[in-house]
Amino acid sequence: MTNQPRHSPDASHAGHSGGPIRHSAVVHHDRGEVEAVQDALEAAMAACGYSKASLFAVRLSFQEGIANAFNHGHKHLPPHTPAKVEFAVTPAEVLIAIEDQGPGFKPDAVADCTLDENLEVPRGRGVMLIRAYMHEVRYNDNGNRVEMIFRAKPSA
Amino acid sequence: MPSDSRLRIRKQDSVVQIEFIDRNILDEGNIQMISEEISRLIDAETTPKLLISFANVDHLSSAALGALITINNKIRQKNGQLRLAGIDPQIYEVFVITRLNKLFQIHESVDDAIKSFG
Numbered sequence: 469m470t471n472q473p474r475h476s477p478d479a480s481h482a483g484h485s486g487g488p489i490r491h492s493a494v495v496h497h498d499r500g501e502v503e504a505v506q507d508a509l510e511a512a513m514a515a516c517g518y519s520k521a522s523l524f525a526v527r528l529s530f531q532e533g534i535a536n537a538f539n540h541g542h543k544h545l546p547p548h549t550p551a552k553v554e555f556a557v558t559p560a561e562v563l564i565a566i567e568d569q570g571p572g573f574k575p576d577a578v579a580d581c582t583l584d585e586n587l588e589v590p591r592g593r594g595v596m597l598i599r600a601y602m603h604e605v606r607y608n609d610n611g612n613r614v615e616m617i618f619r620a621k622p623s624a
Numbered sequence: 625m626p627s628d629s630r631l632r633i634r635k636q637d638s639v640v641q642i643e644f645i646d647r648n649i650l651d652e653g654n655i656q657m658i659s660e661e662i663s664r665l666i667d668a669e670t671t672p673k674l675l676i677s678f679a680n681v682d683h684l685s686s687a688a689l690g691a692l693i694t695i696n697n698k699i700r701q702k703n704g705q706l707r708l709a710g711i712d713p714q715i716y717e718v719f720v721i722t723r724l725n726k727l728f729q730i731h732e733s734v735d736d737a738i739k740s741f742g
Contacts, residue, residue: 499651524683524714531650531685539652582723588697590690593722597686600721 478522478559478620484515488556496550497538505553506530509564512557518620525601526562526618532594533566533614541570541612561603562618572611630658633665639673639741640665641734649684659691663698672704675737679710689724696728705729707737 489512495501509530510523518526537551552567581592599605604617632643642662649655666672674695678684692708699706709731711719719725731737 499653521714527683528685528718531683535652535685535687587723587727588693590693591686593686593689597718597721 477622478516478518484512484517484559488558489515490554490556492552492554494550495534495553496548497542502534505555509555509557509562512555513562516557516559516620518562522562522618522620526564529598529601529616529618530564530566532598533564533616536594536614537566537568537570540573541568543570545569560620563615564618565613565615567608567613570612572608574611575607628657629661630654631661636738639675639738640669641675641677643677643679644681647680647682649681649688652687655685655687655691659694662695666695666698666702666704669702669704672699672702672706673741674699674704675707675709675734675741677710677734678708678712678715679734681712681715684715684718686722689718689722692728693724705741707731707740709734709737 491505491508491512493501493505495505506527510527513523513526534551534553542549542551549569551569552565554565556563575595578595579586579589579592581587581589581596586592598614598616601618602616603619604615606615607613630645632645634641642665644658646654649658662674662676666674676692696706706728707730708728710733711730716725716730719728719730729737729740731740
């Protein structure tokens with residue numbers, strides 16, 4: 469899915485000039501473990517010159533992806549079941565993959581929370597926020613792995 | 625109020641004013657605590673008038689939006705009123721994307737929100 473995310477230009481003269489900054493981790497439903505990956509992701513983005521608005525978009529999408537993995541994917545699994553998180557950051561784009569061990573879900577079956585009749589329903593906004601803030605979002609056939617791509621907006 | 629409260633609360637005239645202590649309203653455990661604390665405030669009022677200020681908040685998640693919807697529903701069941709104020713433009717955009725700016729009464733400043741209570 470491609471859309472027009474909302475963010476200001478990212479620096480064209482990023483400090484990072486090598487290959488992608490990659491990270492792979494197995495995380496449990498633990499705030500400290502998740503924040504450690506998030507910190508590494510944001511450090512990589514900062515090294516590549518991404519703007520504050522881009523960091524906001526990616527942080528939100530990452531948090532929603534993690535919440536979906538543990539709260540929905542692992543809903544019926546033992547609480548210590550880990551999920552796998554990978555990211556690769558270049559000055560051009562940020563790729564994040566989150567894979568849970570659950571049975572998967574059908575993203576297109578999630579109700580449209582922006583319809584008037586669903587506005588007061590407390591759940592179901594994570595998937596749409598990821599789609600709104602990332603340029604590309606794809607799921608594997610099982611629906612237990614999401615890959616999301618955020619592309620840098622070139623400065624003028 | 626419990627000592628581990630994640631909120632600053634004060635009541636002025638009939639309006640309960642709430643501010644978040646945390647800059648990031650992302651963690652589900654925290655969100656649940658916040659939600660339960662606000663629910664107790666609603667329970668304590670006959671016709672609740674709540675003003676929630678986001679002045680200190682940099683990030684929030686869909687779980688936080690869900691908690692706000694639950695709070696709004698609870699207040700409306702008691703014929704009360706909820707106002708939101710001081711929302712950072714980046715966070716306001718999350719409300720716009722989800723169309724929750726149509727559900728909530730959102731004001732730029734706390735003063736504007738206070739004046740809006742009926």
